[in-house]
Amino acid sequence: MKLQSKYPFSFVLGALVLYLVFFIIPGISGIAYSFTDWSSYRTEVNFVGLDNFKTIFSSGERYLDYISNTLIFVLITIVLKTVFALALALLLNDAVKHLTHFYRVMIYLPVVLPMLAVALIFRSILNPATGLLNVLLRGVGLDFLALKWLVDPKIALFSVIGVDTWKGVGYIMVILLAGLQTIPKEYYEAAAVDGAGALAKFRHITWPLLTPALIVVTVLNVLYGLRVFDIVYVLTNGGPGYATEVVSTAIFKAFGQGRYGLGTAISSILFVVMSGTGYFVIRLMERESVSE
Amino acid sequence: MKNKLFSITLIVVVSSLLASCGGAATPGAATPVAPTATPRPTATPAPPAPPATPAPPEQVTLTYLVSQGWLFDAEQELGQRFEEQTGIHIDYQVVPADQYFTLLRTKLNAGEGPDIFGGQSGKTDLKVQYDVERNAVDLSDEPWVELEDPLVLEQSTLDGKVYGLTIWDVFGTTWVVNYNKDIFARLNLSEPRTYAEFREVCQTIKDAGITPIYEPIADGWHHVLWFPELGPRYEQVTPGLADELNANTATFAENPTMLLALQQLKEMYDSGFFGPNALSDTFADATRQIAEGNAAMVVANLTFAQAVKNDYPDFNADSIGVFVMPLADNQVLNINPAGPTKFIYKGSEHIPQAVQYFNFLTQPENLQYFTDNTPNVQSLPFTGVVGKLLPSQQAFLDAHTERGTVYQTAVNYVNPQWMDIGKDLTAMFTGAMTPEDVLASIDSRRAELATAAQDPAW
Numbered sequence: 001m002k003l004q005s006k007y008p009f010s011f012v013l014g015a016l017v018l019y020l021v022f023f024i025i026p027g028i029s030g031i032a033y034s035f036t037d038w039s040s041y042r043t044e045v046n047f048v049g050l051d052n053f054k055t056i057f058s059s060g061e062r063y064l065d066y067i068s069n070t071l072i073f074v075l076i077t078i079v080l081k082t083v084f085a086l087a088l089a090l091l092l093n094d095a096v097k098h099l100t101h102f103y104r105v106m107i108y109l110p111v112v113l114p115m116l117a118v119a120l121i122f123r124s125i126l127n128p129a130t131g132l133l134n135v136l137l138r139g140v141g142l143d144f145l146a147l148k149w150l151v152d153p154k155i156a157l158f159s160v161i162g163v164d165t166w167k168g169v170g171y172i173m174v175i176l177l178a179g180l181q182t183i184p185k186e187y188y189e190a191a192a193v194d195g196a197g198a199l200a201k202f203r204h205i206t207w208p209l210l211t212p213a214l215i216v217v218t219v220l221n222v223l224y225g226l227r228v229f230d231i232v233y234v235l236t237n238g239g240p241g242y243a244t245e246v247v248s249t250a251i252f253k254a255f256g257q258g259r260y261g262l263g264t265a266i267s268s269i270l271f272v273v274m275s276g277t278g279y280f281v282i283r284l285m286e287r288e289s290v291s292e
Numbered sequence: 293m294k295n296k297l298f299s300i301t302l303i304v305v306v307s308s309l310l311a312s313c314g315g316a317a318t319p320g321a322a323t324p325v326a327p328t329a330t331p332r333p334t335a336t337p338a339p340p341a342p343p344a345t346p347a348p349p350e351q352v353t354l355t356y357l358v359s360q361g362w363l364f365d366a367e368q369e370l371g372q373r374f375e376e377q378t379g380i381h382i383d384y385q386v387v388p389a390d391q392y393f394t395l396l397r398t399k400l401n402a403g404e405g406p407d408i409f410g411g412q413s414g415k416t417d418l419k420v421q422y423d424v425e426r427n428a429v430d431l432s433d434e435p436w437v438e439l440e441d442p443l444v445l446e447q448s449t450l451d452g453k454v455y456g457l458t459i460w461d462v463f464g465t466t467w468v469v470n471y472n473k474d475i476f477a478r479l480n481l482s483e484p485r486t487y488a489e490f491r492e493v494c495q496t497i498k499d500a501g502i503t504p505i506y507e508p509i510a511d512g513w514h515h516v517l518w519f520p521e522l523g524p525r526y527e528q529v530t531p532g533l534a535d536e537l538n539a540n541t542a543t544f545a546e547n548p549t550m551l552l553a554l555q556q557l558k559e560m561y562d563s564g565f566f567g568p569n570a571l572s573d574t575f576a577d578a579t580r581q582i583a584e585g586n587a588a589m590v591v592a593n594l595t596f597a598q599a600v601k602n603d604y605p606d607f608n609a610d611s612i613g614v615f616v617m618p619l620a621d622n623q624v625l626n627i628n629p630a631g632p633t634k635f636i637y638k639g640s641e642h643i644p645q646a647v648q649y650f651n652f653l654t655q656p657e658n659l660q661y662f663t664d665n666t667p668n669v670q671s672l673p674f675t676g677v678v679g680k681l682l683p684s685q686q687a688f689l690d691a692h693t694e695r696g697t698v699y700q701t702a703v704n705y706v707n708p709q710w711m712d713i714g715k716d717l718t719a720m721f722t723g724a725m726t727p728e729d730v731l732a733s734i735d736s737r738r739a740e741l742a743t744a745a746q747d748p749a750w
Binding site: 037039040041042043127128129148150151152153237238239240241242243255256257258259 | 510722
């Protein structure tokens, strides 16, 4: 018995050591550095207690706005991606009978495109003067819809959300589609015999049995949204002004300014929030799941 | 309980994995270089082959770490010539601009600096960014020190010691308002000397259906020029202001001239003088906008006309005139004597060879070669170098004898927050911040940077 328990452990030991050295220790060190004045301006590093955290949460700074933007991004992308992905998954699972593989590929294609390329292309498409979108809208007489997508501070964040949703919905769809395909068809047949309509089938069969997949996509969306960086950086660089700044761009800026202690403090907050949010979402949705 | 513990552990592990990879905190973008021009290196003819000489004995390689945009073909050609004469090879390590300062500071702090490193001169940067007293060699006794313009030399001098060599067109890169003379003539306009005249000129041009000023806000740095480039005017109204700001006995928020300048800048934006798409315009398109007559004016280098001519060979460079930015009724010429500068690392094992390289570059014939073969360099701040300014540009410089140093160089902790000021100004244009908020924000960031640098004045 002892050999049986030691045998698998010895195989994962190497990976555990690597994980410890390259993730856990740097992570803990990072949290430790968040209590220091570590910067590029001098070589010595001094303990400063909670000063960095006080800076982040003080009313004169903008970090609370960055956190707010991040949470708005998370909430809206969760809803949009899940709703669109679920709709597409339901269509591809049931309603669409022909070319289903082709549609899956086309919907999944944006996922495999490099984020940098997508963001650069959309920056051009969404240019208010010469961008393809506004040119098309003006061409068909919908001038009132030709907005300043990435330069109007009121709508810039939602434009970024839109681009991110377009890129990510395929990934969520694939997961939900897999979840739909694990639901036995007999349940739907039995429900049909009992006279249940489409809405009733969705409510009483699809939704409860899809909950595990929904938990997965929600956690993935939350964790992705909390650390979103590249699409914001390339599309707007946090602008116009500070309208689309998020936590990750703030971390990037702090490190760029040489304020490493502050940067690691923001990173530590992000880590705690991500851990807590992920745990909370899983526990919440586990209560809603139905076991066979 | 076990399940709960397992769930927590799983979440922490997954979170740490996801937080560590992907697009999160990656030390990266440094503060931008000062708004001196980043000329585009172009292909130049190779220097004439030197006479054949026997290969000298020493085989040393000097590493030269430099930001993208600071190294021109002409210097590399001179470097090849230097190697042929001395056997000393220059290894040019060019780093993208947004990563450069972070990489350089990391190397200097780790005690692993390159033999030669590039950096922006300016008293704040010498101390705060590069800590030259610890990291750079004193070059005060080198022969080229006597040849360099004193204003420029001062920016690479700290406590009486010269630490850097600035081979940069500081006068040609002066930021002024370039205007289309043909449009002005057609609308019967003359160069404005006050803000009221400037506003009237802009309105007349706008009424004629032309964008008065091409102001590319999207880049994040260009629209900032309107503010610290007026440093000489602030200094004229409040003599000694720069010293007071550096001594932390004055603030930006308390200065009425600065507030006036920002209010006027906001008024210009609100009046539509920057065009309908200023928030998405980029500086890369400036030459086209002026050449095609879509915009009448643009804030650009003194030698912008040559850049337009370079892009549009049929364009008449003499059809562009210049005047100083007239916000707050300014008429003082703004000079930024600071610029990309070369330093020799104090920990280098090849200091004599690096000094030799600097002395080679500053030989009169080599400085002239550099000037003649770098399209975006019109003059160098060294005695004896013949410049390439247009007669009108030289006349402009000669007429503006009253000059001052721009505030991103004269005042500490302004240049490092250039892009942040850009964001504040964009927020001001869109109504999210007031001019007062912008000034307070600048003061706040100055305090943060000064505290991080342990400046005794804070």
